[in-house]
Amino acid sequence: GQQLNQSPQSMFIQEGExxxxxxxxxxxxxxxxxxxxxxxxxxxxxxxxxxxxxLTSNGRLTAQFGTTRKxxxxxxxxxxxxxxxxxxxxxxxxxxxxxxxxxxxxRLTVKP
Amino acid sequence: DSGVTQTPxxxxxxxxxxxxxxxxxxxxDLSVYWYQQSLDQGLQFLIQYxxxxxxxxxxxxxxxxxxxxxxLHSELNLSSLELGDSALYxxxxxxxxxxxxxxxxxxxxRLTVV
Numbered sequence: 001g002q003q004l005n006q007s008p009q010s011m012f013i014q015e016g017e018x019x020x021x022x023x024x025x026x027x028x029x030x031x032x033x034x035x036x037x038x039x040x041x042x043x044x045x046x047x048x049x050x051x052x053x054x055l056t057s058n059g060r061l062t063a064q065f066g067t068t069r070k071x072x073x074x075x076x077x078x079x080x081x082x083x084x085x086x087x088x089x090x091x092x093x094x095x096x097x098x099x100x101x102x103x104x105x106x107r108l109t110v111k112p
Numbered sequence: 113d114s115g116v117t118q119t120p121x122x123x124x125x126x127x128x129x130x131x132x133x134x135x136x137x138x139x140x141d142l143s144v145y146w147y148q149q150s151l152d153q154g155l156q157f158l159i160q161y162x163x164x165x166x167x168x169x170x171x172x173x174x175x176x177x178x179x180x181x182x183x184l185h186s187e188l189n190l191s192s193l194e195l196g197d198s199a200l201y202x203x204x205x206x207x208x209x210x211x212x213x214x215x216x217x218x219x220x221x222r223l224t225v226v
Binding site for chain 2: 033035040041042043044045048088090099100101102103104105
């Protein structure tokens, strides 16, 4: 239960394009987190969302906590080559704050 | 540098062997989490320790064990290794015992079993 489904699995875009990816679940989450993993490194927290409907930005990144609490979206504007990596959504299983669930990730490739 | 230190960075060993992976959490963090990342499985939660005690267990095999020491560093022991255990093993830490604030990952240990 409380699986996180990310889409798309991978994206190949041109530098300068905007990117959208999303994460859905059949269960409600009270917190949504977005991480980025660079090749050969550990995931790094990009944005944390705590309230349904919340929209939060971090530079060119914008994430939203879906109003149903069952989804979240991450947008990257004007992509650059260093945006390459794997983007994970994550959230603690409701009622079990120690159990962080991760999506399978969206692998982003940016062509210069 | 995230502040979470994992050693070694790379490990190559034979099937049937036993290895120990080490993690030092970020200064001030009491919780340590271990994750396994393989190509087709994504990030799988293995186990969490909080201030020296086991707090939560995920999909950790019986051949694997972990502990957190009084100085808060943690070790993940993998024994009777199989080819399928080849993966990246990440340690993460957080200040509190829960994960709602997100946590900080180390750079990982890449384990190759041959």
